[in-house]
Each structure stands twice: as C-alpha cells, then as structure tokens.
Amino acid sequence: MNTGNFIARLLCMAVLFIRLLTGGADYLKLVNEYPLGCYRPAPACYRVRLDNSIPLSSLDDRLLDNRDRGFRTEVYLTLGSGKGYPASGSTAYDTLRGQVGLYGEDRFRVIQTYIYLIEYVDRPLDALAFSQLTDYLAYIDSLGYQCLLRFAYEYDASAGIGPATDRIVAHAAQLKGWFTQNLALVNRVVFAVQLGMIGLWGEGHTSVYPHDAGIVTAAVADMVPENIYLMCRHPRLLPDIGTPYYGRYGLHDDFLVGISHPWGMLDFDHPQYKRMLNRCNYFINDGEMPWGSDNTVEAIDPVLFLRQCVGYSLTTLSITHNYKENAGANHELNQYKSVKLSKSLLLREKFPFNPRFLDENGEISVFTYLQYHLGYLLCASNMKYKNGKLEFMLTNFGMAAPFEYELVVYGDGTPYPTAFDPLDLIKFSQQKYCVAIGEHRRVGIALVHRRSGQTIKLANDIPYENGINWIV
Template identity: 30%
Template sequence: MKTVITPKMLPGSRSSELLQNPDRGFRLEVYLNVASNKGIYEYADWNAIDALKHEVSLYREEQPTIAQVYFYLTDYRDRPLDQTAFQNMQAYFDAINQLHLKALLRFAYVWDDANPTRQAATLSMMKTHLQQLAPFLQKNRAAIYALQAGMIGAWGEWAFRSRERIDETELLKSLLVNTPDDLKIQVRYLNIKNRNLNVDDAVSLSRIGFHDDFLIGIPHIWNTAGKNEKSSEYQQLLRDSKQTLVDGEMSWFWANPIYLKTPFIDPVMMVNRLVKGSFTTFSLAHNYQEGETGSFTSTTWKNELKRAGVSEEELPSGGSLAEWKDVPITPQILHDHHWPFQESWFVDEKQKPIQRNYFEYIRDYLGYRISVKSIAYGPKTDIVQVILRNDGFAAPLGLDRISLMVIGQSHQTLGEANIPKASLVSGQDVSFVVPIQRGQTPISLGILLRATNGETARVANLAEFADGINWFAFS
C-alpha cells in the first residue's frame, strides 16, 4: 500500500524561525572608503567595520542576512588599487563572514552627487581596477550574494548623463569577464542589458539581474523599466525577473510628499510590484526609520522640501515600512490580489487566528518560502516522490544547492536528488522523484537548502532541523 505523508505547515506564530534563511529578505545598506577604512556620509568619521556592526544592531528585530555593501574607490580614481585598499576590503569581508551576512556588492567612485565629474574615473582606470579585483572577488565569492554593476555615475547608479561619458558596453563586458561565472550582476536599468549584450549571448544574458530603485508604489521614470507598465520593456522586465535576482529600494521617507503628495507609499501598490517583479531582496534603509537612525539624507531633506515647495508640516513622522506595521492584511486580501501565502501564516500553534500586517507580509515572503506538501512511497517501488511548494515572491536562485536525501533503517543514504533552483517558481506545487535502492525501507527524508557561504535554510513546515538539514520522519 502506498504511504502518503502530509507534513504540517509552520504556524504563523513561529515565522521568526525563517528570518535567518539566507539569500532573501530585507537587507542593510553600508559603505566602505577602501583607502581610509572609514564609512561614508553619516559614518564618515567611523571605522567602517564598526559602522557595519552598528547597522546590524539597529535591525536586530528584522534579522537581515544580506547587506548592500558600497566599496568606494574614490581615492583611486586616477591610480591602481594598492595593498592598503585590498587589506581594507578583505578585513571588511572577514567581518561580513563573522556576522553571518552576505554582501550585495557594488563598487563606486562618486559619493558626492553634487560634483559627479570631480570624483569620476576613466573607463581605462575602471577596467584596470576590475582586472585587479578579479582574484579578490573569486576568493570572496562565497560571501557575495550578487554584484551590482556600479562604477558609473553617482553611487554607481548609471544615471543618464554619466552613461553618456563612458563606453558602457566595454564596462559591462569587463564586469562579466572579471567576475566569477556564477555571480549575478544586477543592473540599474533594463536598457543596460538590452543595449549592451547580444541577444544570442545566452550565457551573459543569464547572469544579468536588476536593482529597481525609487519604488514609490506608482510607476516612475527612474524605475528599472520606466513608468509605462504596458510597454514592451516593462513586460520584458517582469518576464526576465522570474529567472534572476532582483533587489529593490524605495525613495527616502522625506520624498513621499514631494513625489506622491501623500505622507506614505500605498502598501497595496508596493506589494503588487514586489510580487509581480519577483523581488528577492528589499532595502531596510529606505522609507523605514532613517529619520531616527541618522541617515545622510536627514541632513538634506529640508533643502529638498524647500526646492519642491513642500512645507515641513507635510513631512511624514516616519517611513512607509513602519507605517505598514499598522495596516492589516488578511487572507481575503491576499486571495483577491492573487498574492502567494500559506494559510498557516494566519494561525498560531493552537490554530487560533493571529493578525497580520503588510510589513510582516513583505518581510516573510520576499524571495523564497519553501514548504513540503507531501511525501509518498510504496513498498513495491524504488522511488520516493516529494511535492514542494514555494509561496515566496521568487525562485530560490541565490542559493548554491537544494537537495533531497532519503535515509534507510540503518541510517544509510538510500538515494539523493538535486533540485533545479529555477523549478521552484512562486505559487506552484512541483513534484520531484528520489530513486532509492531496491528492496530498502526508507525511514526519513532530508531537505538541504544551502547558500554559498555554508548557511542553510529552514522550510516552512514543522520539521526537525539538525546540521542544517530539514528532516521528515516516514512514520
């Protein structure tokens, strides 16, 4: 007789157990001046590693596992990197590893956007630096979640005028050549990919991801594919995003009344964008609590408001992410919008309903959220069938490996199977088969979700979690 096991889902009261899952979720934003070993902006007088640790302390409750790391090469804009630069960068990565973080890495030159050409480097020097950085990136590959193209313009964001001063095709090719083959490179705008790579260069195209900035709910010209949601470019972005890593950040909180004429961003519009865009990571530094944490923008918002003709009284008391903690979300809302979720997320361990909000939904469903739907085997078969489901916004493409293992009565491995990460698309049940030794009786199934840095992920079930593996008993 065929045996079918239906594992229990993780109750919503235990959602915090999944926050440490790697390669997904909320992220930090930190900076290193590679010449001085100091921070930038509000951390200009800080040792950069101390600043990193301080940022981690500010967001202990959110437990981010990824930090967007800006390495500013400003002092080397007209000369090669020296030993000091590499010592400072390596020390920073050592700290990243000690803190069990991964870096969403970006190299940039211009931090003073008021004088962008003064700090800019030439294409020749950028290529020299990338060639120098190649061994360093390979050495630290395990601690890098993704690389953002960077280099060009203020903050390495490829602003339009800065792109006109550089042969961006040459730079993108240099980025691809001098970085590990399995490392995704996120670009700021879709047309960076479309204009600079040949349509038949499948390998290079597959490495391109996106970082979509200035997300304010409504489409904006500064978004990755512009503001026309009906355009072919926008539709391409949605398709391409399903097969790559996508990062996002909102505007600063003080920009809300300038660009939206409202204190806060609409959470429904934002979640819809995150779901449709298959977002894997999202900034905690923007539109949350930057007014309290002393972000560099807090020193300039008064001038920004004056230029826009907005009074200080119209400034919101805090960021949209904080506001969304008070905006309820329900199963009916999620069903109506066709947003992915687990029903068990709305109950505690005693199956009593618990209230949820938009902040929690974004926090818990960014990237992947994998669960085991069923495990089946029969005494006359030599396979174990496993059905997995991903209720997150995106496939777990950042992970290094996902594998299934079946264990026998003598604790020996009866069979193993690797799972293609791209197969675990959002909102679908996916069936996998593990061939096992004929005539053997399986007693447990193990599921390993491992990141490049060795960190492992829990599934959204009630399961034993030992040695980084999720275990399910067959009895």
C-alpha cells in the same frame, strides 16, 4: 527548448502582430526597445492542494534565519581611508555596527555592501585597498551575514570627480584577481553583485564622464566568478550586455513607490513591462524605497508597493530606506506593521502567501508579509514513502525562486542527490519529486547552496538538524 517558453514565444509573436496592425512603427520601436526575451510567466495560483503528510508550520521566526533572501540593510567601505560613506566621519566598521544595532531585531541576513573606489580614481588599487576589502568582508562573514556587493566611485554630483572608463576596466581586472584569490570567502559571503561602477552611487546615471556601458558590463561580468548572479539598475542597460553575460544580469529598482516614476524602471504601460516582469521570475532582483525624508512621492500605497515587489519577484528589499533612518519618524515600512492584508485581498491581488501564516482574523501585516515572503518560502507536503520509493512535493509560497540551491534526499545518513532546478520553483510553483532511496528509518530533505553550503529550513513543523529537514 522548454515547452512553456516556446509557447510564451508564440504568444509574444501573436501579441506583437496584433499591436503592429493597430499601432504601427512607433509601437514596433517600443516593443523592441530592450532585449527582455520571452520568458514563461509564473503561474497565477497554486493548483495542487497541500496535505498534512509532512506537518505544516505556522509563522516560525526560525525561517528568518534562511539565507539569500529577505530584508537587507546597507553599509559602506571607502577603500584607502577606511571610512564608511566617503563624506562621513565614521569608519566602515562603525557604520556596520550601527546598522546591526538598529535593524538586528528585524532579522535581516543580507547587507548591501558599497565598496567606494573614489580614492583610487587616478591610480591602481594597492595592497592596502585589497587588505581592507578582505578584512571587511571577512568580518561581515563572521557575523553571519551575506553581502549584496556593489563597487562605486561617485557620491557627490557637485564634486566633479569620477573615473574614466579605462580606469573602471583596470580596477575590474585587479578585482578579478582578488575574487579568484579569495574564492572561499567570496562563496560564503557574497550573495550577488550589482553592476555599480558608473555614475552616482553606482546607479548608472549622473557620471562625470561618459562611459561605454557595454565595456563596463563586460568588465564587471568578467571580474565576478561566473556562477555568481549579477544585477543592473535599469533595462536600458541590457542592450549593452554581451551575449555571454546576458543570462547573469537581473535587475534592481532603487525607487520603489508603487506607481510609474522616471526614477524607477519601465512605466507600467510600456509595451515591454509584462515581459520585464516575466523575465524577473528567472533572475535575482533587489529593490528599495526612497529615503523616508524624500517627498518626491507624498505617500506610497502599500498594496501598490506590494504589486511591484511581487511583480519584480524580489529576493531582497532594503530596510535601511523608509523605516528607521530618522529617529522618531514614522516612515512607510514602520506604518506597514499596522496595515493588514486580508486573505481575500491576497487572493484578489495574486500575491503568493502561506495561508498558515495568517492570524486568527485571517490577516497578515504588510511588514510581516514582506519579512517572510521576499525571496523563497518553501514547504514540503504530499509525501508517499513505500517500497523504498519516496515521493513528495515542494511548494514555493515566496516571491522568488531558491536560486543556487540543490536538492539532496537523505536516508538515515546516506545522501541521495536529486535532480532539481531552482527555476522550477518560481513564485506560485509546485514541483513533485520521486526518488528511489530504499528502506530507511529516517528520511530527510536538504536544500544546499551550491557555493556556500548553507541550507534552507522548510516551512514544516518537523525537526531541522544539521541542515536536514527530517520528514520521516
């Protein structure tokens, strides 16, 4: 067992014992409500000062081309008719082109891709459905984007149409075959998969028929190749996830408003809230604000909102919601372009940030902060290269780990695979590496995605060529 996680477990047990003495059985029920485990919390600050042995970069928009992170948009494909959203008159391709045109300047790399199965609610998927699915994802891949995939059925609570559990399971079995047959495409284009399937928009609520969540979570996990991360909408679904699949499911909060709300996840004062945040460090998580036209919460405080984003270790965040969706409206994310965060506030709030990204006044806007710090933001420093031995440190200035990436050191053209665990680089983490590579004229670092082969540009002012960051 990892020493840090063992200590975390001991602390959890100590806190539980104290609360039991003061709160009794009610607290015991709440503290065990969800199987959140006892994960080691993230560091609260950076402990090692970065030197300039590998030149550090200031704000560089090329970093926004890094994959598997950042802002995301949202599209829909209704299998059968080929519509976008089931109730719309637009095709899926029209919807996609519209999103790219509207948000392209914001440099998103991930698209939440809803695949609606409602037209097959009473029958198996057919060749047309699989052809539409393959062609649509191939088109997204050709544009250089990735999919955060979600299969869903229901979209209108008044329609009274939805699948029974056995239909979901049957479709999942068919889709498993599709994933297997199209694995190369899936590995390139599918970033992660959300549970979906149950209820309105696949969010797990307001379904026509009751469902056995354990059966559905297992069917989806079996459907998706085992090395792809999954997400579910709320911790209340975690108890239904079987042991073989539990370690694959992160979370997505589709109602980020900066305060506790029944439509979000756990209340901030829930006994397991901090444990949930600790767990979030080790899984891919996604979030979105309510639509800009939603007045459930009158105004969303930007700092409180960022606390949620950082706390949930968000890898991706929707810009389809609460930004540009109503022409001429000045929604929250657009307002955040002019809301500044000072260095002192960032430090006080314990928000990870790259200090070289602050402007001449020592500030960064909320929007720009999100744009660069969602997911990973890696920087190399503290290098020594002597007698054929290379030492360097990686620092993560982002909110989340570089999930699924592997580290390769290059001496000229020769690769030297290096022991690397992405979970060593959760937020506020720094990790030192030592590799014997011999003497070389040029030395580089490549972080390579294990499925897609995509690479990461580091936040360093050095050549980045063919996926390699050349540090010497």
